[in-house]
Amino acid sequence: MGLDSSYRLYLGTEDGTRTAVLGDGQAVVVAEGLPGQAVRAISPSPVTPEEAFVGCGVRGSGLYRTTDGGHTYTSFGFDDEWVWGLSRHPTDPEKLYVGTEPPGLWVSTDSGRSFERVDGIETLPSRESWFFFHEPFEAGHVHGISIHPDRPEQVFAGVEHGAIIYSRDGGVTWAESLAAEDIHRVAIHPDDPDRVFVAAGSGLYRSVDAGETWEQVPALAGEYAHAVEFDPRSPERLYVYVATDGAPLYRSDDGGDSWVGVGDGLPGARAADTLRLLPGDPDAVVYAGETDDGSRLFLSHDAGESWRRLAPELPMVWRLAVADGGGSKR
Numbered sequence: 001m002g003l004d005s006s007y008r009l010y011l012g013t014e015d016g017t018r019t020a021v022l023g024d025g026q027a028v029v030v031a032e033g034l035p036g037q038a039v040r041a042i043s044p045s046p047v048t049p050e051e052a053f054v055g056c057g058v059r060g061s062g063l064y065r066t067t068d069g070g071h072t073y074t075s076f077g078f079d080d081e082w083v084w085g086l087s088r089h090p091t092d093p094e095k096l097y098v099g100t101e102p103p104g105l106w107v108s109t110d111s112g113r114s115f116e117r118v119d120g121i122e123t124l125p126s127r128e129s130w131f132f133f134h135e136p137f138e139a140g141h142v143h144g145i146s147i148h149p150d151r152p153e154q155v156f157a158g159v160e161h162g163a164i165i166y167s168r169d170g171g172v173t174w175a176e177s178l179a180a181e182d183i184h185r186v187a188i189h190p191d192d193p194d195r196v197f198v199a200a201g202s203g204l205y206r207s208v209d210a211g212e213t214w215e216q217v218p219a220l221a222g223e224y225a226h227a228v229e230f231d232p233r234s235p236e237r238l239y240v241y242v243a244t245d246g247a248p249l250y251r252s253d254d255g256g257d258s259w260v261g262v263g264d265g266l267p268g269a270r271a272a273d274t275l276r277l278l279p280g281d282p283d284a285v286v287y288a289g290e291t292d293d294g295s296r297l298f299l300s301h302d303a304g305e306s307w308r309r310l311a312p313e314l315p316m317v318w319r320l321a322v323a324d325g326g327g328s329k330r
Contacts, residue, residue, distance in 0.1 A: 012039025057082025158183030262304030
């Protein structure tokens with residue numbers, strides 16, 4: 001079964017980026033970039049598939065931008081920080097948020113030409129206890145930045161390891177919750193900005209009051225959850241990746257009340273964010289998992305019930321992002 005559309009996949013790996021074109025059930029790598037860098041964040045343009053911001057960290061650092069689909073990159077600074085989080089504002093195309101280690105959140109209102117540091121995070125009660133286990137910083141990092149288009153003044157982000165941090169006024173003031181948790185990703189319900197899910201090192205958490213209070217989802221308690229994705233076509237359906245081999249993906253069809261394992265036999269992906277839905281193809285899901293000879297892409301056409309392994313051989317994949325209209329094989 002083929003895809004109804006073609007897509008550009010941006011793959012952030014242990015050794016720079018790979019760009020693959022996915023269409024008709026096949027994936028072809030068409031570009032490589034940023035060799036030697038460990039890629040930790042990717043944000044493609046919502047309107048121009050050849051343009052994307054990429055953040056690097058752990059081995060290397062900095063923020064980069066490509067305008068030719070990953071063939072070449074231009075530095076946009078952050079030479080002294082690891083970039084772990086990137087998120088474009090859902091209603092302002094020139095506004096970009098960047099999360100870093102040492103812990104910081106930065107915002108640009110001119111498509112990355114300049115940035116201002118967001119105030120208010122350094123004084124949060126749990127700030128002094130934030131940490132991460134890699135030298136030289138060992139200070140925790142900000143990522144998982146999420147903003148709902150119906151309530152863009154509300155900004156969520158996660159700190160690994162530290163807390164959920166959030167603002168109700170576009171970043172002027174900040175609060176925190178889930179202090180001391182190992183936070184990975186934040187996902188907001190497409191139709192209800194009060195319903196928020198967080199993937200964390202101890203499982204999946206759900207809030208129905210925009211982050212004021214949280215409950216742990218019992219079915220995934222204790223799992224190392226790293227990616228959480230809503231299906232925008234079916235908003236009560238969402239997927240979660242947990243770092244395990246053999247059955248690393250779960251799907252809920254009722255807004256998170258019940259869960260089923262999908263993808264029996266798939267390899268795990270360690271602490272990676274490599275699960276994405278294909279926006280123009282119902283029930284199509286793409287995933288990158290780690291095999292004995294590197295990472296591989298897997299494609300499902302039936303909401304994760306069955307999977308097909310795709311051809312490209314890849315370095316360890318840490319991040320996966322999807323852009324529409326990837327048919328140009330430059």
